[in-house]
Amino acid sequence: MSKKYDAIVIGGGVIGCGVLFGLAERGMSNTLLLEKNELTSGSTWHAAGNCTHFGHDAKITQLYVNTLKTYLRAEAESGQNISFHKTGSLRLANSPVELASFNKLTSLYEELEIPYQVISAKEIKKYHPLMNLEGVLGAAYTPDDGHVDPTGVTMAMAKAAQLNGAKILRQHPVNGIEKLNDDSWKVISNDEEFYADRVILATSFWAREMLLALGIDVPIYALEHHEIITESHAEVKELSFELPTVRDQTVPCNVRQEANGFLMGIYEKHPIAWNTNGIPPEFGQELLPPNIERLMDHIETCMWRFPIIGETGIKISNNGPICYTPDGFPMVGPVSTREHEGLWLATGFSVGIGTGGGTSQFLSDWIVNGEPPYELDAIHPKRFLKPISKDKAIKDILAVYAAGYGTPE
Numbered sequence: 001m002s003k004k005y006d007a008i009v010i011g012g013g014v015i016g017c018g019v020l021f022g023l024a025e026r027g028m029s030n031t032l033l034l035e036k037n038e039l040t041s042g043s044t045w046h047a048a049g050n051c052t053h054f055g056h057d058a059k060i061t062q063l064y065v066n067t068l069k070t071y072l073r074a075e076a077e078s079g080q081n082i083s084f085h086k087t088g089s090l091r092l093a094n095s096p097v098e099l100a101s102f103n104k105l106t107s108l109y110e111e112l113e114i115p116y117q118v119i120s121a122k123e124i125k126k127y128h129p130l131m132n133l134e135g136v137l138g139a140a141y142t143p144d145d146g147h148v149d150p151t152g153v154t155m156a157m158a159k160a161a162q163l164n165g166a167k168i169l170r171q172h173p174v175n176g177i178e179k180l181n182d183d184s185w186k187v188i189s190n191d192e193e194f195y196a197d198r199v200i201l202a203t204s205f206w207a208r209e210m211l212l213a214l215g216i217d218v219p220i221y222a223l224e225h226h227e228i229i230t231e232s233h234a235e236v237k238e239l240s241f242e243l244p245t246v247r248d249q250t251v252p253c254n255v256r257q258e259a260n261g262f263l264m265g266i267y268e269k270h271p272i273a274w275n276t277n278g279i280p281p282e283f284g285q286e287l288l289p290p291n292i293e294r295l296m297d298h299i300e301t302c303m304w305r306f307p308i309i310g311e312t313g314i315k316i317s318n319n320g321p322i323c324y325t326p327d328g329f330p331m332v333g334p335v336s337t338r339e340h341e342g343l344w345l346a347t348g349f350s351v352g353i354g355t356g357g358g359t360s361q362f363l364s365d366w367i368v369n370g371e372p373p374y375e376l377d378a379i380h381p382k383r384f385l386k387p388i389s390k391d392k393a394i395k396d397i398l399a400v401y402a403a404g405y406g407t408p409e
Contacts, residue, residue, distance in 0.1 A: 007367065008187050008196040009033040010174050010210075013044040014154045014356040015346050016202035020166050021074055021157035022364025029165030032196070033158075034189050036173035037284040040154045042204045045285065046320040047353045048227060048265045049147040050245055050254060052089050053114045054140060056105065059376050061112060063358035068144075070357030071153045078159035082152040087256065088244040089145035090127060093118075093138045098249070102140040115143050127244050130235060130308045135250070145245060147256060150353050157357075173281075177214060177343075185342055198367060200344040205323035206279055207331075207347040216335060218384055219393035220348045222274045222321040223401055224288055225265070226295055230312040232260035251305045252298045262309055266298050271401045273394055274321045290317040324350045326388060326396035332363050332379040333372070345381045350401070 006028050009016045012035030020033045035041070051068050055061035068084075075082045093099035102118045109116035119127075121136045158168060169189070176188040177199060187194045201207055205222035236243070237260040245256035254265040274288065292299075292314070303310035325331060330348040334341075346363055349356065359379070366372040377383065388396075 003192070003194050005032045005194065005196040006030045007198040007200060008185070008194055009200045009202055010187070011035065011042070011202035011204065011206075011347075012039040012154075012158070012168070012170065013042045013202065013204060014040070014150060014157075014352050015204075015349055015360060016200075017154045017158040017161065018070065018356050018360025019200055019202055019346055019363055020161040020168070021070070022360045023367065024161040024164035024166045026364055026368040028368055031161075031166045032194060033161075033166065033168045034172045034174055034187065034194070035168065035170050038170055039158055039168070040151050041285040042206075043320060043322045044150050044154055044352060046227065046287065046318050047150045048254065048256070048263060049150045049353050050145075050256065050265075051084075051148055051354055052145045052245075053116070053142045054089060054091060054145070056101070057378075058108055058112065059374060060378065061108070061114075063355045063362060065112065065114065066358030066361050067355055068357065070361055071148055071156065074153065074156040074160045074357075077163065078156045080152060080156035080159050081149075082156050083149035084146055085148075085242055086144065086146040087242045088127065088141060088143040090124060090244050090246045091140040092136050092246065092248040092250075093140070094135050094248070094250050096137065099137045102138070105140070117141050128246060130243070130306065131246065132305055132307055147245065148353065153353070153357070174210070177210065179339065179342075183341060198342045198344060200346055200363075200367075202346040204347060204349065204352075205321055207323075207345070209278055214340065214343070216340065217387045218331060218345075218348070218381070219326050219388045219397075220323050220331070221276050221394055221397055222279065222323050223397065224272045224274050224319055225322045226268070226290060227318045227320070228264045228266065228295075228299070228314055229258050229316040230261040230264075230309060231315045233308055233312050235308060236260045236262075248305060251301050253302045255302065255306060255309075261312055261315065262306070264299075264302055264309075266295055267401060268295070268298065269402050271398050273398065276390070276394055288319040288321065290319040292317060322350055323348055324397040324401055325384070326393050326400065327383075328400040329379050330355070330359065331381040331384065332359055333366065333381050336382045336385065
């Protein structure tokens with residue numbers, strides 16, 4: 001195996017495999033992905049898999065749109081099923097302000113050619129007959145939304161990249177990254193040395209420690225995030241269609257159908273940071289101990305909005321780490337310093353599945369063409385060039401998470 005590559009991607013989650021796929025699609029196939037465990041081992045495998053087309057900003061929304069297109073293209077090229085369920089999504093408006101903000105987006109979606117409409121509370125019943133609509137004035141409805149299998153989409157992009165010539169090495173933790181005098185990079189893994197003109201770091205909550213070794217301080221920290229799956233319910237089983245995903249700012253959960261039960265992604269109002277002094281090197285695909293008692297206020301509110309959930313038992317409770325930056329957006333793009341030229345970031349994703357495919361395409365365009373397809377300062381790493389104190393970064397992260405349970409994770 002050649003050990004000199006055009007690019008080395010570090011991290012085998014949905015983002016790393018997405019970047020590898022994007023580069024290979026654009027003809028940069030002399031590439032290598034290094035994964036410390038198995039593909040999807042980090043936060044990818046326990047994600048809810050929601051995909052949406054909803055966003056208040058056209059440029060960010062374009063990442064959502066391109067995400068699903070990328071996943072479906074990878075499925076077609078690789079033959080790997082991604083299990084896309086096209087269910088649609090409802091975002092509930094509980095105030096005139098929310099309803100007005102949804103109406104203002106109509107022209108944006110017309111320009112983007114995305115199916116979108118604002119529907120009345122009465123119309124909601126047609127799409128979700130099992131919900132308590134007390135206080136609801138209407139909803140933003142995006143019918144092309146749905147959910148995918150996170151492992152399936154990751155494997156599809158990995159296989160498609162390999163079919164185009166890219167290489168993947170599992171069980172290859174990276175022990176060191178070094179910039180060489182000729183401006184190339186050396187990456188050390190399992191006592192092997194690999195060389196590349198570019199290194200793309202897609203290592204989620206491991207990125208902070210890897211970058212500190214290079215003298216780069218980024219405010220990326222992990223939080224605990226619960227996902228609850230209920231037992232089946234006869235009324236759900238009797239439906240002739242799959243219920244849409246529901247997001248409601250008064251209910252700190254994203255709720256969708258899972259088989260004949262429900263999946264709730266819970267965004268705690270008092271979240272818990274996890275291992276802010278460093279991720280244990282042995283940590284791989286493990287989950288954290290769940291804490292149902294801590295979630296009871298959230299679950300009770302959820303049962304108020306969805307009374308049927310109160311009639312089901314909890315089948316699975318997953319508590320897994322996810323990473324955040326202080327503003328909730330990922331860090332995507334080059335490290336803009338001369339001594340780190342050729343080092344690229346694709347990390348800090350709190351919405352990995354929902355934006356992973358589109359963001360990977362965006363970054364791949366940037367790497368191959370030398371410029372991004374369009375300006376998107378909101379995700380550029382340069383916004384954190386000035387170090388932020390650890391205490392402030394974590395405080396801001398906890399706040400953005402607590403306020404962000406309406407986001408499409």
